[in-house]
Amino acid sequence: MKPPVYLDANATTPLSREAMEEMMPALAGVFANPSSVHKPGQDARALVDAARERCARALGCAPREVIFTSGGTESDALGILGTRPRRVVTTAVEHPAVLGACEAVPERTLVPVFASGELDLDALRRALPGASLCSAMAANNETGVIFPLGEIAALCREHGVPLHVDAVQAAGKIPLDFPWDLISLSAHKIEGPKGAGALASRRRITPLQGGGHQERGRRSGTENVAGIAGMGKALERAVARQPALASRLGVLRDRLQAAAKEIPGARIAGEGAPRLCNTLNVAFPGCEGETLLAALDLEGIAASAGSACSSGSLEPSPVLLAMGYPPQLARGAVRFSLWSGNTEEEIDRVCEVLPRVVQRARS
Numbered sequence: 305m306k307p308p309v310y311l312d313a314n315a316t317t318p319l320s321r322e323a324m325e326e327m328m329p330a331l332a333g334v335f336a337n338p339s340s341v342h343k344p345g346q347d348a349r350a351l352v353d354a355a356r357e358r359c360a361r362a363l364g365c366a367p368r369e370v371i372f373t374s375g376g377t378e379s380d381a382l383g384i385l386g387t388r389p390r391r392v393v394t395t396a397v398e399h400p401a402v403l404g405a406c407e408a409v410p411e412r413t414l415v416p417v418f419a420s421g422e423l424d425l426d427a428l429r430r431a432l433p434g435a436s437l438c439s440a441m442a443a444n445n446e447t448g449v450i451f452p453l454g455e456i457a458a459l460c461r462e463h464g465v466p467l468h469v470d471a472v473q474a475a476g477k478i479p480l481d482f483p484w485d486l487i488s489l490s491a492h493k494i495e496g497p498k499g500a501g502a503l504a505s506r507r508r509i510t511p512l513q514g515g516g517h518q519e520r521g522r523r524s525g526t527e528n529v530a531g532i533a534g535m536g537k538a539l540e541r542a543v544a545r546q547p548a549l550a551s552r553l554g555v556l557r558d559r560l561q562a563a564a565k566e567i568p569g570a571r572i573a574g575e576g577a578p579r580l581c582n583t584l585n586v587a588f589p590g591c592e593g594e595t596l597l598a599a600l601d602l603e604g605i606a607a608s609a610g611s612a613c614s615s616g617s618l619e620p621s622p623v624l625l626a627m628g629y630p631p632q633l634a635r636g637a638v639r640f641s642l643w644s645g646n647t648e649e650e651i652d653r654v655c656e657v658l659p660r661v662v663q664r665a666r667s
């Protein structure tokens with residue numbers, strides 16, 4: 305029995321050996337509280353400081369701008385609610401972490417996308433006047449569609465609106481060279497540990513929870529030293545490997561996409577739009593995504609329907625609906641998302657199995 309072909313990297317990735325090694329001291333000997341003034345405490349503080357330096361270098365910001373969190377969801381909540389906005393402008397296809405945080409803002413505007421998944425920049429331009437924050441993702445978790453952050457940032461600047469970017473899916477896949485005022489990251493999408501992330505902020509942040517004065521008073525709670533060490537290494541590594549990885553994964557994804565397109569009726573989300581190198585979201589009319597996933601699983605192929613948070617429910621993906629998919633077609637969508645460990649042989653196996661599995665799911 306061959307090991308499963310793991311094609312669900314946008315849900316999570318395995319922990320790299322490098323990130324694990326960076327975490328080991330904190331899991332073993334260096335146990336003290338980084339806020340303690342004694343030597344053991346200072347040893348733990350040194351691990352946190354080193355990770356902060358790494359993140360700052362990877363993001364091109366100052367170390368003091370980096371706030372460690374429990375992951376992408378918390379970074380989004382802190383980035384959005386921590387700036388205390390009165391009116392937020394965001395997009396119709398954001399991750400539930402962003403949309404959920406925006407629910408708590410007194411006023412919000414959702415900017416629509418086109419059928420291609422690309423953002424309606426004219427609608428954004430109209431929405432910005434008078435807004436206190438704009439939150440836009442760098443790349444979509446379900447379709448991989450990349451938003452033009454240079455243009456979005458220019459519009460925000462024009463209207464004096466700070467920009468929060470959810471870069472959870474973009475990190476390690478495209479350069480993080482776009483402008484931002486606040487940026488959210490998560491370690492487990494870039495071969496780091498689960499339950500660790502960062503928000504970098506050039507704006508004043510009001511903490512969401514009271515407590516100690518960790519993270520310069522912006523995020524209370526004793527630091528997850530091992531998670532932070534893993535986050536620092538994962539981000540450093542993701543940024544360093546990004547160009548080479550993007551070209552390799554792009555070739556594999558395109559090969560899988562070509563095979564999927566051979567299947568009658570297949571519809572690729574965001575085809576023709578700028579898209580992440582690793583993501584393929586394809587809908588097959590006449591079958592349920594959940595049935596397809598189960599059939600793929602039996603063949604040893606791990607993929608996903610829409611976002612992991614909504615799988616298990618038969619609701620069609622709000623992202624695909626926002627792109628104008630009829631609900632029935634959206635229900636037939638599966639997402640393949642590749643990671644650095646995928647091989648040509650694995651992709652060839654999926655290309656071979658897919659037509660048969662779709663045919664079976666359709667009947």
Ligand code: PLP
Nearest residue numbers: 375376377399401445472473490
């Ligand atoms: N933002 C995006 C775009 C995501 O894809 C995810 C996770 O899927 C998150 C935020 C939440 O990240 P985390 O799982 O670290 O809370």
